[in-house]
Amino acid sequence: MKTGRFVVFEGLDGSGKTTQMARVQQRLTHMGIGADTTCEPTDGPVGTLIRQILEGRVSMDPRTLAALFAADRTDHLVAPDTGVKALMEKGRTVLCDRYYFSSYAYHAMDMDLEWVMTLNAVNAQILKPDLTLFIDVAPNTCLERIRAGRTHLDLFEKIDILTRVRDNYFAAFERLKDQETVKVVDGNASEDAVEQAIWHGISHMFTKE
Numbered sequence: 001m002k003t004g005r006f007v008v009f010e011g012l013d014g015s016g017k018t019t020q021m022a023r024v025q026q027r028l029t030h031m032g033i034g035a036d037t038t039c040e041p042t043d044g045p046v047g048t049l050i051r052q053i054l055e056g057r058v059s060m061d062p063r064t065l066a067a068l069f070a071a072d073r074t075d076h077l078v079a080p081d082t083g084v085k086a087l088m089e090k091g092r093t094v095l096c097d098r099y100y101f102s103s104y105a106y107h108a109m110d111m112d113l114e115w116v117m118t119l120n121a122v123n124a125q126i127l128k129p130d131l132t133l134f135i136d137v138a139p140n141t142c143l144e145r146i147r148a149g150r151t152h153l154d155l156f157e158k159i160d161i162l163t164r165v166r167d168n169y170f171a172a173f174e175r176l177k178d179q180e181t182v183k184v185v186d187g188n189a190s191e192d193a194v195e196q197a198i199w200h201g202i203s204h205m206f207t208k209e
């Protein structure tokens with residue numbers, strides 16, 4: 001049986017990943033392609049602890065937090081029946097909100113990128129994305145969107161942090177340019193315009209063979 005595709009959506013907090021993943025899923029469904037959406041952190045046991053840390057209810061050393069994200073990712077990949085690998089083996093395409101580039105960008109604020117990559121080596125070995133799509137939105141725009149939608153801000157939702165995270169994303173894309181397929185899409189435009197740009201970047205993966 002043909003396995004599905006693994007497409008990862010990356011970007012700063014509030015960049016529009018959830019919005020655009022839903023639109024791509026809808027397009028794929030109309031084409032008769034079965035696609036599931038998922039995200040990291042997951043809603044599994046490790047992901048639930050991570051959410052508590054992000055909300056400031058539990059405090060954690062940055063190295064431990066990075067390790068928790070890597071462990072949550074392994075669980076996300078290999079969980080029987082519902083894990084990403086299992087879904088793809090059933091022929092499903094998986095659209096994932098964040099994957100290891102998030103770790104490379106957010107945890108390289110406190111640790112070396114190489115250290116974070118080593119921590120995630122097992123995940124990169126298990127599954128590399130067919131495509132990583134980075135929705136590039138200015139950090140101040142991301143914060144405006146987040147503030148418009150909710151009252152409390154998570155751990156990394158500050159202008160100086162998001163600015164550094166964006167730089168770290170581009171440093172990681174450059175570092176891995178020979179090993180990873182990454183497309184950057186301008187996410188500052190309207191939802192419809194961003195959807196068009198994303199579809200332009202990924203539709204070739206889903207044309208009939």
Ligand SMILES: Nc1ncnc2c1ncn2[C@@H]1O[C@H](COP(=O)(O)OP(=O)(O)OP(=O)(O)O)[C@@H](O)[C@H]1O
Pocket residue numbers: 011012013014015016017018019020145146149187188189190191192194
């Ligand atoms: N292109 C856009 N223009 C204006 N607002 C947008 C755009 N895309 C998304 N939004 C709005 O910005 C907010 C954040 O969008 P969304 O939840 O899709 O982002 P996200 O990247 O998944 O965020 P998070 O990382 O915080 O989960 C939502 O209120 C959404 O409606």
Ligand SMILES: Cc1cn([C@H]2C[C@H](O)[C@@H](COP(=O)(O)O)O2)c(=O)[nH]c1=O
Pocket residue numbers: 012013014040041054069070097098099100102103104106107154156157
């Ligand atoms: C996967 C991953 C995520 N993060 C950070 C990035 C965000 O601030 C939150 C996730 O919340 P959102 O709902 O997607 O905005 O967690 C991280 O630091 N490391 C990671 O590996």
